[in-house]
Each structure stands twice: as structure tokens, then as C-alpha cells.
Amino acid sequence: METYRIYLFIGLVTFLSLSSAKEFVATDEWQVLPPEDSVPAGLHIRLDMETGQRWAKIAKADDGDAVTTREEVEAMRRGENIAGGGNTNPTGKMGNALIVGEEKAEGGEGKFDYELMYRTYMRIPEDERPALPDKSTLPAAEWESQMKAIWVGRQELIQKAIESIEEVPDVLSSIIATISSPSDSLASELTELEYLLSDIDVARDFYILRGWPPLLQLLKHPDPETVSAALHCVGTALKNTGEFNDWEGLADVAPLLGSHPDLGKVLYALGGMLRASPSRLSSFLAEMDGEASLLAAARAARGLKAARKSCDLAADLGLPDPEWCQVCAKVLLQSGAPVEHQAAMEGMLRLEC
Secondary structure, eight states, rough: OHHHHHHHHHHHHHSSSOSSSOOOOOOOOOEETTTTTOOSSSSEEEEOOOOOOOOEOOOOOOOOSSSOOOOHHHHHTTTTOOGGGGOOOOSOTTTTOOOTEEETTTTSSEOOOEHHHHHHHTOOOOSOOOOOOOOOTTTTHHHHHHHHHHHHHHHHHHHHHHHHHHHHHHHHHHHHHHHHSSSSHHHHHHHHHHHTSSHHHHHHHHHHTTTTTHHHHGGGGGGGGHHHHHHHHHHHTTHHHTGTTTTTHHHHHHGOOOOOSSSHHHHHHHHHHHHHHHHHHHHHHHHHHHHHHHHHHHHTTTSSHHHHHHHHHHHHHOOOTHHHHHHHHHHHOOOOHHHHHHHHHHHHHHHTT
């Protein structure tokens, strides 16, 4: 949720929310963008930190970033065209493009337009913006100090969010390289991977980067803990998502029902594969005798928790064998935990026992 708030904030800083019907007509030269005009796609937009005016022109490939020098600002105010977009930032990075209300003095510390900061924050919905200091009850210096602290903190948060987004592909590539040439222990890499795969977009990127085949290969790893961690990753990546129905792996996971010691992790991966995929479920039942394998694993489960998870999966999939009622009844009778009692009863109801 915080990431979405950051992007909302950036969007409000750069493209103010407009409500009128008129669309701005852009040219190759900088023009003041009226606040009531809507913004068509493909424009380069700058915000004058002193006046609060927005300027816009048709974007070009060589426009550079949004850092604007004093000379460019004055030229825009005079209505002059800025050749080449005026990219004066030698690093090529974002620089101060996001820091509305701050003007860097040559060789000195930044000067802040606190009123512009305040107005910018006030455009954010109340439940999305930080608590702002009350100017009417505070000395001017204290109010400015608190505004600056809020602003600087938010800029740091924005920068961290941008950096984290930029780093994800590199992190995925590094993990894929590691699991493609597995060592004795991959616990830390797979723990980080499982966390990343909880985001559906990252899971999609992981597949595009060809990380899926080496992950499935880890299901044959001699270390049971590595196999369990890989199963966890598989289940999290799929997490009942119909979009990923064509991802392979069922033939790698299903045989582990009767051989892997951590039945819970097998059920987690299997559930992610089957719950939202009628085609996988059909293959599991018809080609792999999947219900019999699942029922046998449930009966042989070492713990009642694994047996209850088997019962849950059977109920979710609508499996018809009446023996599932016996599995649920076993959990109900032998477990002393209220949570397991309730789960078993719900499973029996869904199985129409």
C-alpha cells in the first residue's frame, strides 16, 4: 500500500489532478499549461518551483530529464524555446526532478518553498497524506522546520522505492544464476525468492527471465530442505492465479506426494497449481490418478495438520471419494487444537459428509 501512496504522491507532484474538459494543445516550444486543461500523452512537463506554473511541450528523445536551470526557467517565462531540452544534470539521473519546492543554490544548501510544499500535500487525499503541522499555532521557523522534515523524509522514501523497483530484475537474475548451478545450501536465496514471488508482477518477470525451469529442477535436489523451499516458491508464484495456468511443473510436484517428508509444502505447491486451473486438475485426476495419491498421502500423514490440509484441498477441488470424510473425522477426533477442530468441521461440511 505504501508503494501505491508514493506513486500517487509523485503523480500529484508532476501531473496535477484536473477536472475540466479542455485538452491542452502542445507544440515544440514551452507553453504555460493552464490548471484547468487536461494533459494529453507524450508531453514533457516541468514545474516552475517559484511560480507553481506548469510548462509543457511535445517530448523528444533528446529532452533529457526534468532538471531545469535558472537560465532555462527565465527563458521559459519569456516564451523562448529551449534547444535540446536543457539537460544539465551530468549524472543523467533524476536529480531534483521530483523535489518540487526545493531550489539548489550553487555550492550551497537547498532553499525550500514551504508554501508550495504545503499546497502539494494538500492535493493528496486526507487519508493518504502525512499529518501536516498547523501553521496558525506554530512559530514560522518551527512550522518550516516540521514541513522540511516531512518533505525530506518523503523524498528519501520515494528514492528508496525507485531504487528497489530498479533493483528487482538484477536480484532476480542473480538468484536465477545461483539456483541454475545449485550448491549444497540455497536456503537464503530461496527465502528471498519466495518473498519476491508473492508479487504477481515479479512472478511474471521471474518466468520471463527463465527462472522457472531451474526452480523446478530443485524439486529433485538431494537436500529435503531445499526441496521444501523450492515447493514454497512454486506455490507462492502460482498462488491460485489463472493467468499462469500454462506454466509447467505439475509432473514435477505430484510425485512428491508419496515421497517428500514435508507433506504440507507439497500440498501448498499442488494447491497453487490446481485450484485455479481446470486443465491441470483434469490432468492430475485422469492422467496421474491424483485423487488416490492425495488420499494415500493424507492417510499416511505424520501430523494432523498435514491431514487437515489434505482435507481442505480435497474440499476445494470438489473431490468425490467418500473416504475424505474419514480423513476429516480423524482430524476432528484426535486434534486438541480448536483451530484444527473448526477447519476439519468446515472441510466435512464442504465435502457434504
